[in-house]
Amino acid sequence: MFGTKKKNGTPLVKSQERFDTLIGRQTEIHGSLRLMQSVRIDGKVIGNIEAPKDQAITVVVGAEGEIQGDVFARRVVVAGKVSGNIDAYERAELHASALVQGDVKYGSIAVEHGARLQGLLLQVDASQAKPQPDHAKDAIRKAQATGATE
Template sequence: MFGKSKSTVAPLSTSSEKFDTVIGRHAEVHGSLRLQESVRIDGKVVGNIEAPQDATILVMIGPNGEVHGDVLASRIVVAGKVAGNIHALERVELLASALVQGDIKYTSMAVEHGAKLLGLMLQVDSPDQATRPNMDAQEAIRKAQASGVNR
């Protein structure tokens, strides 16, 4: 009763996802990645990462991982650094150690306390809107003003 209190805070990503592709902690990749399966990035990627829109692919950026480019995938989990825009067709998760310098388009989002975002978060109604190039911050602001959200 008066003993140590147990923390009920669980990490967002408790997935037992199997990664067939891993970019190791000491690896550095320059160029675009076109994915056909889920990938875990513990090293550095300089270039865009893109998964097919009709595939359920996870991009996991580990605590030591860095991406300098845009990331487009069904599900994106960030524990490291991203300098670029994120387009999550289903869900994006920012863990406490995450630093994102760019805009995030998402359908569903979870953010742990301590995550840092230097950019905009744009929720889209459907996954195909997440990849529309003309869905930018100005369009989102106009949409919010038209619906009476901005008073």
């Protein structure tokens, strides 16, 4: 009862994940990233980030990190800014300093007090969550190529 306090761990404890790829604070990348391993972003990425659904890949956006594009990964942890949709097949975590301007699809979620979201939270069955291509852009390309619309 008294003495040592039992530590249950908060939902947003620091993970022991190993990052082979780090995008530093002074780095800005323009273009889509196709991941084969977990990545931590402390700089800026302008473009979509996609990881295969069948691989345990995590995308972490540090407090100074920024993504302008959609993120598709098994686990997505945001402490910085994401201007785009997030599709976290398994888990999404939004830390107190997070700003997400877009919809978040997730299997499970943890949100710290103070996190900001300008969009929808959409829980999906983790076994059914799949990255969805941008059908509108595909339809526009097809229409431009053939002169027809769907």
